[in-house]
Amino acid sequence: MSLRKLYVLTGAVILAALLVLVALTSWYTVDESEQAVILTFGEVEEGISEPGLHFKLPWPIQSVETLSKETFSLQFGYEEKNGEIQDFPDETKMITGDENIVLADLVVQWKITNPEKYLFNSDSPKEVLYDATSASVRSIIGNSKIDDALTSGKAEIEAEVRDLLSSLVEKYDIGVSVLAVKLQDVELPNDDVRKAFTDVTDARETMNTKINEANKYRNQKINEAEGEKDALISRAQGEKAARIEGARGDVAVFNALYGEYKGNPEITRERLVIETLEQVLPGAEIYIMNDDGNTLKYFPIRPLEGEQPKPTVEGSEENNG
Incomplete structure (x- = not known):
């Protein structure tokens, strides 16, 4: 084989290798879960995030770094x-x-x-x-x-x-x-620290439970006291209204008596005395006192009145006859 043919064959092999290299390194694909970076002689040119087939200059002019988009x-x-x-x-x-x-x-x-x-x-x-x-x-x-x-x-x-x-x-x-x-x-x-912390936590929960129970009891007593207070206030207001109405009635009676008194003072005075005695005497105990030195000091009239026999109807008729 001549030298010329050898050069031609070597050139053809190199050219074929270059063509294969260009064909293999001039394109790349980006998956949906990936992103890529184009490097030109090691310098970043752009980032690619769109999925699909992309073209670039062959290696070693441009190269691609592919990274994941996942979390x-x-x-x-x-x-x-x-x-x-x-x-x-x-x-x-x-x-x-x-x-x-x-x-x-x-x-x-x-x-x-x-x-x-x-x-x-x-x-x-x-x-x-x-x-x-x-x-x-x-x-x-x-x-x-x-x-x-x-x-x-x-x-x-x-x-x-x-x-x-x-x-x-x-x-x-x-x-x-x-x-x-x-x-x-x-x-x-460690276990000892865990146990100590658990004990503290349990104690705190118990404390909170007791506090909640105490607050519940306090609220209950407060509600009861509020109810009693409202009842007392209502009762006092009712008594106040009753006394006011009673006083108004007394004033009206007094004004009426005073009007009568101004017109007939003597008759009104006697009537008031008689009405007062009628109110007082029925409940009074009457005693006749004797202080002349004898043993009998008083004569109980009220018990004797109770012992006196009541006259019958027939005897009354005979006496009347």
């Missing part, structure tokens, strides 16, 4: 593999604001929102996110009380951790967004 889960303080959970207590041990030790692990939902920053602003954005998560949860737990961390304050702690973590991620500018933060477990470090 990722960062597990802080534990790791779940093949249905088994492995805890890392040294990473989750932290001190609350009232100087108690707790173990707190959580999961962070996040996604890539800026592929360029995610690829080139940090060597390991996942590690940055993990460290930011650790700093955020320790900061919030460190400002919270143990009761809030273990019981009803978890939702507020989650919201505060999410806000702080989002601000840190935005400051670090690593191209990710935090979607949610969920506390998985917040517990005490």
Whole structure:
């Protein structure tokens, strides 16, 4: 084979290889769950988020970096593999604001929102996110009380951790967004501490129960007292009205008597004396006293009146005859 033919054959092979390379690296596809970044000699040109077939300059002029659009889960303080959970207590041990030790692990939902920053602003954005998560949860737990961390304050702690973590991620500018933060477990470090805290919690619940019972009893007594007060007021108002009406009647009688008295004073005076005696004497006891030295001091008329026999009807008729 001549040298010329060798050159021609070598050139043909190189050209064919170049054509194959161009054919294989001039197009790419983006799935619906993916996003892509076009690099021209290593420099970012644009981001592609539309799914489908796309064309570009062949390698090594342009290359493509494909990233997922899915939501990722960062597990802080534990790791779940093949249905088994492995805890890392040294990473989750932290001190609350009232100087108690707790173990707190959580999961962070996040996604890539800026592929360029995610690829080139940090060597390991996942590690940055993990460290930011650790700093955020320790900061919030460190400002919270143990009761809030273990019981009803978890939702507020989650919201505060999410806000702080989002601000840190935005400051670090690593191209990710935090979607949610969920506390998985917040517990005490050992059985003795757990028992002591349980005893305190039970005592607090008992105290609250007693307070509620006392408030119920107080409200009951207050209602009863209010009812008695209303009854007394109503009774007093009725008595007041009755006395006012009685006084008005007495005034009317007095005015009538006074009118009679002005016209006939003597007759009215005698009538008043007689009416008074009629009211007083029927109930009076009459005694005749003798103080001349004899044994009999008084003569009981009222008992004798009761002993006198009443005259019969026949005897009365005979006497009348």
